[in-house]
Amino acid sequence: MDFGIILAGGKGKRMKANKPKPLFEVLGRPMLEWVIRACENAGVSELCIVKGFCGEQIDTYLNGRYTTVLQAEQKGTGHAVQQAAEFLAKDTSGSTLVLCGDAPFLDAETIAQAKAQHDAQGNAVTVITANIQNPTGYGRILRTENGISGIVEEKDASMEQKAITEINSGAYWFRTGALLDALNSLGCENAAGEYYLTDTIAILLSKGEKAGAFCTENTDVILGANSQRDLLELNTLARMREIDKHLDNGVVFTCTDGITIEPDVEIGAGTQILAGTILRGKTVIGENCNIGPNCIIEDCNIEDGVQLNYVQAYKSTIEANVKIGPFVHIRPNSHIKQGVKIGDFVEIKNSVIGEGTAVAHLTYVGDSDVGKKVNFGCGTVTVNYDGIIKSRCVIGDNCFIGCNTNLVAPVKLGKYVYTAAGTTVTKDVPDYSLAIDRGAMTVKEGYSLRKFSSKIEYKDKK
Ligand code: UD1
Ligand code: CA
Numbered sequence: 001m002d003f004g005i006i007l008a009g010g011k012g013k014r015m016k017a018n019k020p021k022p023l024f025e026v027l028g029r030p031m032l033e034w035v036i037r038a039c040e041n042a043g044v045s046e047l048c049i050v051k052g053f054c055g056e057q058i059d060t061y062l063n064g065r066y067t068t069v070l071q072a073e074q075k076g077t078g079h080a081v082q083q084a085a086e087f088l089a090k091d092t093s094g095s096t097l098v099l100c101g102d103a104p105f106l107d108a109e110t111i112a113q114a115k116a117q118h119d120a121q122g123n124a125v126t127v128i129t130a131n132i133q134n135p136t137g138y139g140r141i142l143r144t145e146n147g148i149s150g151i152v153e154e155k156d157a158s159m160e161q162k163a164i165t166e167i168n169s170g171a172y173w174f175r176t177g178a179l180l181d182a183l184n185s186l187g188c189e190n191a192a193g194e195y196y197l198t199d200t201i202a203i204l205l206s207k208g209e210k211a212g213a214f215c216t217e218n219t220d221v222i223l224g225a226n227s228q229r230d231l232l233e234l235n236t237l238a239r240m241r242e243i244d245k246h247l248d249n250g251v252v253f254t255c256t257d258g259i260t261i262e263p264d265v266e267i268g269a270g271t272q273i274l275a276g277t278i279l280r281g282k283t284v285i286g287e288n289c290n291i292g293p294n295c296i297i298e299d300c301n302i303e304d305g306v307q308l309n310y311v312q313a314y315k316s317t318i319e320a321n322v323k324i325g326p327f328v329h330i331r332p333n334s335h336i337k338q339g340v341k342i343g344d345f346v347e348i349k350n351s352v353i354g355e356g357t358a359v360a361h362l363t364y365v366g367d368s369d370v371g372k373k374v375n376f377g378c379g380t381v382t383v384n385y386d387g388i389i390k391s392r393c394v395i396g397d398n399c400f401i402g403c404n405t406n407l408v409a410p411v412k413l414g415k416y417v418y419t420a421a422g423t424t425v426t427k428d429v430p431d432y433s434l435a436i437d438r439g440a441m442t443v444k445e446g447y448s449l450r451k452f453s454s455k456i457e458y459k460d461k462k
Contacts (some may be wrong), residue, residue, distance in 0.1 A: 008101030009052025011072040022101030036103030041108035076194025092177040114214035124178035124209035138167035151198035155191035377403035
């Protein structure tokens with residue numbers, strides 16, 4: 001059995017936060033989650049996460065998905081892996097992948113390629129390396145004519161060693177038995193006084209084992225975040241990489257300002273994404289839509305030809321040729337059917353809005369089933385909550401809801417029902433009826449002349 005160990009115990013001092021560094025997000029997803037998914041996609045699903053600083057937050061995030069072990073004191077990367085020794089001892093016959101929880105771009109492909117080389121060469125350890133222009137801060141790969149001979153940390157490196165540009169990504173494949181062996185021999189005689197995982201390479205070589213390096217061309221895989229500035233850089237890189245992918249698919253961007261598209265989002269060709277738009281979760285958008293400016297769309301299914309302008313929409317379906325906005329909130333579990341028009345300052349929640357219906361302005365539709373070709377007057381409110389329970393409104397096809405109508409749920413309007421402006425509907429209305437609920441209007445002539453006689457100027461009284 002193959003194992004994966006993800007190191008997430010370090011304090012990440014420079015992040016200046018009471019939160020473990022691997023829980024900081026890149027494109028809306030914690031860095032730890034990127035690393036977990038890379039493992040899963042590479043077929044490594046027996047994972048153990050080493051937590052330390054604010055470790056309970058890691059447990060809360062994982063919610064029992066994977067085993068965690070606590071590294072009570074942060075005494076280095078080797079010490080961190082030692083905490084997982086018991087987990088690894090379950091089966092020492094396979095291989096173990098060790099990764100850093102704060103390097104989100106190490107991908108499944110690199111993991112798999114490194115594993116293939118690890119197996120083919122029969123190594124006890126294979127370290128994933130890269131050649132980079134500025135190696136400062138990274139462990140340097142030492143080589144002799146026989147291949148890799150060890151790793152030296154920046155703090156411990158000579159001037160000569162500091163000039164080496166091949167660096168340690170912090171990701172390794174080990175033969176599990178060999179790793180457990182090497183962990184027992186780790187010391188902490190170095191500049192940091194820590195137990196370095198990197199020392200396992202020289203240890204295994206000294207035991208007559210084979211060590212190798214898998215040098216990847218994809219230098220993004222080594223990128224990690226040590227500070228908020230680094231995190232911003234990772235986000236910028238990931239953001240542009242996503243936009244680039246959608247450009248290849250024929251999605252239109254005239255600028256990229258404030259546009260963030262999470263990795264699972266799908267967008268059809270000919271759709272334009274405008275400034276300030278954030279597309280999250282498992283959102284799927286069809287072809288020839290216009291999304292933005294300033295939309296947040298999360299876990300929505302949006303069909304072809306939809307126009308959204310200043311819209312927030314969550315966990316909902318929006319069918320073809322719907323036009324929504326500006327300033328509209330579509331709350332979860334709504335289904336907006338073909339050709340619907342929703343205008344400014346409208347909130348829709350947990351409702352079905354039938355084909356061709358118009359909700360033009362200042363309206364709340366919650367917990368309702370609305371038919372086809374209904375017209376909502378300005379200021380309509382579905383009164384769906386009585387303080388204890390929520391109830392539904394049913395509105396038939398072709399209804400005309402007058403301005404400032406209150407529909408007190410549960411209530412049902414048949415088809416072709418009219419409600420007079422200002423009506424509060426408290427009982428069901430049959431097909432083809434008018435519901436009107438207001439006192440007869442009276443006009444009291446000269447009222448204000450009498451009430452405000454001292455304020456009204458002489459010339460206005462005439
Ligand atoms: C480490 C490597 C270095 C490599 C670099 C790549 C060592 C000694 N050095 O250095 O060769 O180039 O990663 O980024 O391994 N962690 C714990 N417990 C600890 C210490 C660290 O869980 O006691 C975790 C951190 O949360 C992090 C990972 O291990 O996810 C790496 O630790 P970090 O301190 O960033 O190591 P570097 O000094 O960058
Ligand atoms: Ca680091």
